[in-house]
Amino acid sequence: MTRARSDEVYVVGCGMHPFGRDETVTGMAMAERAVREALADAGVGWEDIGYAAGGSDVSGKPDTLVGRLGLTGVPFVNVQNGCATGASTVLAVANALRAGEASLGLAVGFDKHERGAFTVSAARYGLGDWYAESGMMLTTQFFALKTRRYLHEHGVSERALAMVAARAFRNGAQHPMAWRRKPLTEQEILDSAEVSPPLTQYMFCSPGQGAAALVLALGDRAFDLCERPVRLASLALRTRRFGSFEVFSPWLPPGPHRSPSVDAAEAVFRRAGLRPADVRVAQLQDTDSGSELIHLAETGLCGHGEQEELLAAGDTDATGRIPVNTDGGCLAGGEPVGASGLRQFHEVVRQLQGRAPGVQVPGAPQVGFTHVYGAPGISACAVLTV
């Protein structure tokens, strides 16, 4: 789909509060810092923002940020959309800009979670108490069950799971805003505590905290503000269709099991007029090593079963053919649900602008890709270009 430049939306500034764990700072304070950084990066003030959207899963109503940033009367939409929260804020702002609501908008996401596994409620997912009481309502089990089946069906070894995590921690070690900054060998990852085989402790991300924000501009305004604006070529959000293999499923149909990630990825590449092979820097949801492995193929970045070869050849390293999670992803950054998707945008934008905070992909990449996936069967993908 070709649009006139006046209808294109660009990222012209981005900001981020370091991910990790810091008891001295609230979710809202982290969000404020990310917003102020994004505004400074774009060279604009809060009063210039004509439309805003914010998302948080557990850390407060995002629109109350106006009390900290300035009571300008700006329209501010709150989003609570699980792992797709960040992408949904970008979608809300981009659509508002294209609809003529404003020429400059802001998207922000933040969260600060408790330690340990996310707490669940059977009733909230429409399930009977028996499901949780009998010990089957754990996200870690779901990821392990899905991964086990995938490895079996596609002939991928458990070592590939360790390769994914080792690359994440290698990249995270070089990223100033990552949480886990210590490289680990594949053997250390395989030998870490068994959580739910085939997944070990270091193959899972942890709920953490963080915030990220983007300033978006419409058409020529973007080029007035920014030397190298990054075009939001396409963004698609999808929910599951019948037969997808999702978390907290007491039953599944016999198959095939088609993920919403497949639908979202197909839609963004089609709309952008690009192919997965054009992508030079990618962000994939890596709540665990198995998820990233599966998402590599579901998004079309490689074929099913090709992952192990790709990883072993270093093709997903920053210097490889298709660099993945150059900031260490969720594995190294943790997963503050509301901030995670915007962290992905932050990293890809900075990579495409040639100013990555951590390891920079060489050769001036021009096409970037982001992907999130989460409960209860949602996915959002974006293609970004310079």
Added chain:
Amino acid sequence: MTTRLMAEGLFEGADPLRLVGARCSGCHTVVFPRQDSCPRCAVGAMSAHVLPVRGLVWSWTLQAFPPKPPYRPPSGGFQPYHVGYVDLGEVLVEARLEVPRRQMRIGLPVRLTTMPAYHDEDGTEVLTFAFRPDPEEDR
């Protein structure tokens, strides 16, 4: 000691005990547990459908750490346990697997059984469903 089933709506009969789901009259989709509307088509009516007792392990994992509440540990305290999906042909059902690790594999023939989940405060043993290796199938 008295016993009871964890949730009455999941089961039919006592000896042998069967799992009961629902089947759509329109598209023949089988779900578990029962629900009143079809997740696949908008037209079918759902009616109770007794599930096969035999199947094959479709995927499996181990729960190595004690889950947070609302999980209820057995009276002897938490012990790591296996869970998985069992392929019953018309539907895959998630269940506890009473299968030793050395025997566990995708494709293992299993059959329905019950196992103690926890005890009520009055001492009643609460049973949940599980699958164990099928002696008639495993040679």
